[in-house]
Amino acid sequence: MDAQQIKQRFGIIGSSPSLNRAIDIATQVAITDLSVLISGESGTGKEVMPQIIHQLSSRKHNKYIAVNCGAIPEGTIDSELFGHEKGSFTGAHEARKGYFEVADGGTIFLDEVAELPLPTQARLLRVLETGEFIKVGSSKVQKTDVRIVAATNVKIPDAISKGKFREDLFYRLNTVPIHLPPLRERKEDIHLLFRKFSADFANKYRMPSIVLEPAAIEAIINFSWPGNIRQLKNVAEQISVIENSRSITLETILKYLPANNTSILPALYDGHDKSDLSERDILYKVLFGLKNDVIELKKLVYGIINNKEPSSIDSENKNSMLKSIQQLYSKQEDNVEKNQVELEKIYKPQILSNSNITQHEEVIEESLSLADKEKEFIIKALEKYNGKRKNAATELGISERTLYRKIKEYNLEN
Secondary structure, three states: OOHHHHHHHHOOOOOOHHHHHHHHHHHHHHOOOOOEEEEOOOOOOOOHHHHHHHHOOOOOOOOEEEEEHHHOOOOOHHHHHHOEOOOOOOOOOOOEOOHHHHOOOOEEEEEOHHHOOHHHHHHHHHHHHHOEEEOEOOOOEEEOOOEEEEEEOOOHHHHHHOOOOOHHHHHHHOOEEEEOOOHHHOHHHHHHHHHHHHHHHHHHHOOOOOEEOHHHHHHHHHOOOOOHHHHHHHHHHHHHHHOOOOEEOHHHHHOOOOOOOOOOOOOOOOOOOHHHOOHHHHHHHHHHHHHHHHHHHHHHHHHHHHHOOHHHOOHHHHHHHHHHHHHHHHHHHHHHHHHHHHHHHHHOOOOOOOOOOOOOOOOOOOOOOHHHHHHHHHHHHHHHOOOOHHHHHHHHOOOHHHHHHHHHHOOOOO
């Protein structure tokens, strides 16, 4: 089966060399039992690769199970993967088979594998090395013949250096690496994908398909797409449903693209309306600005101390150095004052005009503690999605397991 047939079978759109290379590797490794680690940013379509590997392998008639490791709470992940015996923990009213037992002879896809806790990583390593596992609450060793395909959007070498991922497990999983490129590196595929999504939504909602004008096509090709294919699909659906005109101009398309389109990090641009910026963006600007000023001041003082002995500094040079430090300190004070104004615009409670308010009444400013703001954001996200943690986690840009841990940490379970 050639690359074009595979694309048609699995609904893959695109012809970029990096995408073709990923499909070629998946095709070649499918006939083996080697472990595969798929890397790539969130939204690049990593979940398609394990399906190709499974369907082109000798295991295609057996079970294929996809597990989102980041969506399973840490306390139950071992039970989900390896099963448990009756009475092994509170609520274990009967024995249960885990995914590795159910998928014996088939394939398991471990998405967000970097989210696994370290004890579970040790259990997974044993499965990879010996094919053995032990159920929670049991002492009996069981055998399984499972092909493991894992995926992550995390740079695992960085996680290893921070002690969050086992190095030996990484090398066992990374027997065959497959990297899926971000959409910004597949510019030739962006318009093809947009047209495909537009046609699908036109068919779904029974309406004519939207068509982009040349300037609008240029805009989506040059956009960075931090959310990759998932974000592109969402934009295509929004435009298909909301816009009455089926011919989409540059002005229209720009309404659906975030203003800070050159980076996935929060950023401020002097030419933009600051009212459109999020609270988090302003906070990042304040923190980064202060940090840079402090570093600059430290460098200057460090240079004075190390480059010249105090006795060798004459009066004229000393005055010059002191003047430089005063200027830098003055600049820092100005930045602090400027940043404080920015923060007050966001966090200081609005004082409504009221004839009963006197000059003796106190106005209590909102806390600027990062922990307090994090807790507030979590509460807002949960309220927005009526307690649905998966949607709230997506809104906050964290995994569901991380959100679960934060909810416990801040005692928000009720």
